[in-house]
């Protein structure tokens with residue numbers, strides 16, 4: 001409903017900003033693909049798992065951050081409430097994972 | 107389109123209108139009708155269970171059918187009755203309360219409804235070939251070993267309807283974040299909107315756990331994986347974890363929205379503002395937050411060890427605190443108010459003691475040591491029926507009586523309302539109070555028969571008699587609906603004369619664009635504020651101007667039909683690979699509909715200023 005109205009109001013300042021935004025998106029998208037390739041390469045080159053697992057976890061963490069902050073706009077102004085909700089979800093997920101880990105290995 | 111659509115039309119056109127509607131009010135009514143239908147079905151199953159248990163060693167139904175009956179009763183009531191009816195109320199009322207013209211994603215809203223309906227229908231079609239029989243909790247390895255296709259129907263049916271619910275939840279969150287009327291800050295939102303918001307967040311985070319669990323179960327049963335098969339290195343307890351990580355938040359998804367309903371009903375009929383609004387909002391969040399860290403209280407006897415059990419026991423007991431805060435706030439809202447008692451109020455008043463009893467037995471169960479005695483006995487059945495029936499069902503009925511005039515423009519009949527309340531209320535306590543003691547005397551849950559002369563005979567008889575009282579109450583309520591539809595008294599905008607929130611400022615039932623001009627909200631209880639200043643109407647926040655509304659679409663229904671066909675394919679391809687054709691065909695239908703939706707521009711329609719001015723108000 002609101003798209004149409006907002007497109008009508010777009011001015012040149014907005015256009016400039018949108019362009020920058022788009023550049024950031026494309027860069028982070030390219031990086032994400034690059035990370036995925038790295039992860040695959042590590043496994044295919046049969047690097048020992050002591051190295052592969054932490055590296056993949058790290059890459060995953062960075063990718064998730066890109067996902068949240070760039071694609072899901074958590075960094076933008078006026079997105080406080082959605083960010084809060086997402087952080088809540090992250091908290092719950094981490095806690096559930098932690099509980100599983102503790103229950104399994106303790 | 108527009109206003110003209112309200113004119114008399116043929117049956118075909120009306121049907122088409124309902125099949126393609128994206129109007130949140132119509133979708134709300136569809137949810138209520140669908141949920142109501144499944145409620146009757148689940149009720150019928152309950153009565154059959156109680157007839158089987160009316161006397162010792164009864165042979166009314168066979169053991170196998172009994173297992174199917176309890177499984178379908180639980181699954182139907184939770185997933186297909188209680189939750190959809192709540193989604194119906196939220197769908198209809200919440201956008202009105204925040205002064206919006208529709209939800210944020212009307213198309214998605216309709217898709218969510220159809221997925222729920224077809225998921226439910228799919229699940230129930232299993233009655234013809236053998237229904238699921240591993241309990242509504244569907245624990246592995248029982249569910250993995252259950253022969254036939256019953257459990258497969260459970261998996262696919264819940265997967266479909268669960269996807270629909272998830273969509274509903276996301277839609278409500280976005281709607282509340284983005285579409286509040288000018289001036290409606292978060293802390294001016296009515297409590298029902300708040301609880302809709304928080305329950306939707308719970309849906310967003312809880313349902314994925316169910317989705318994952320169902321997928322793993324699907325792979326195990328249909329594609330030979332072994333996630334839950336200990337013999338092949340799997341672990342059956344993982345299902346229990348995933349199920350309860352979803353399951354406990356689910357019980358709060360069921361209760362929070364009705365907490366919202368009561369928080370609307372009490373101030374309206376006590377003519378007082380809600381006591382402790384801020385504390386209510388805070389308590390709602392606290393309950394939701396704690397609700398995610400208590401799931402293992404359903405698994406005390408699994409053998410997680412004393413440390414895990416203690417942590418989860420303490421966390422569980424902590425939930426009683428914010429819940430208690432709420433109970434006291436409602437009592438203080440009533441305190442000193444000029445109280446008017448009618449059906450909506452009766453259901454709400456009856457909720458307080460009934461639900462409190464359920465909360466108390468909850469705290470008893472939360473004591474891990476004691477739970478070794480209570481677990482899997484009728485005591486647990488007593489507990490959760492006190493919270494779900496005494497809480498959720500009472501709340502739904504309160505909400506229906508309260509908002510019926512808004513939704514349908516007519517008051518439910520007061521006398522009939524009171525008859526159904528009293529019979530149901532008495533029946534409810536007859537049925538479930540005694541079950542606590544049956545449990546303490548050692549009667550296990552989910553058993554097909556009990557033996558004679560073990561002290562269980564009278565208790566079970568009383569319990570079954572109570573079930574008949576409840577059925578009578580439900581039938582009177584149905585008669586009330588029919589009577590009201592034909593001869594009900596017409597309701598004005600502010601149907602109860604003491605409405606406080608925005609939904610009472612527009613006509614009953616509302617026009618399809620809800621608000622001709624969006625209202626300006628100047629505080630909590632905006633209508634009450636205007637009334638106190640002697641204003642007859644809300645102050646508008648905008649001049650009368652063209653209104654933009656979304657177009658209806660048949661695509662959600664077609665998409666859902668595609669997924670349903672594919673689900674059938676998945677279920678039966680285990681026996682015969684030709685069924686894979688159904689999988690591919692169904693998925694193709696769904697994907698093509700999605701593609702159509704993405705590529706075809708649909709800008710909706712406009713209601714012109716002239717047309718709006720012609721309508722008057």
Ligand code: HEM
Pocket residue numbers: 243357358360361403404422423425426429464465466467468469471472473477480481482486489490493494497498
């Ligand atoms: C003060 C709040 C509550 C506490 C402390 C509590 C505690 C518990 C505990 C410990 C159990 C497990 C008992 C066992 O299996 O041995 C349980 C079961 C259950 N509770 Fe609650 N509960 C509370 C509120 C609620 C609410 C509000 C609902 C739903 C609206 C609910 C629905 C259920 C259901 C459905 C079960 C049984 C699940 C099953 O095994 O089939 N509870 N509760």
Ligand SMILES: [Cu+2]
Pocket residue numbers: 353354357400401403404
């Ligand atoms: Cu629980």
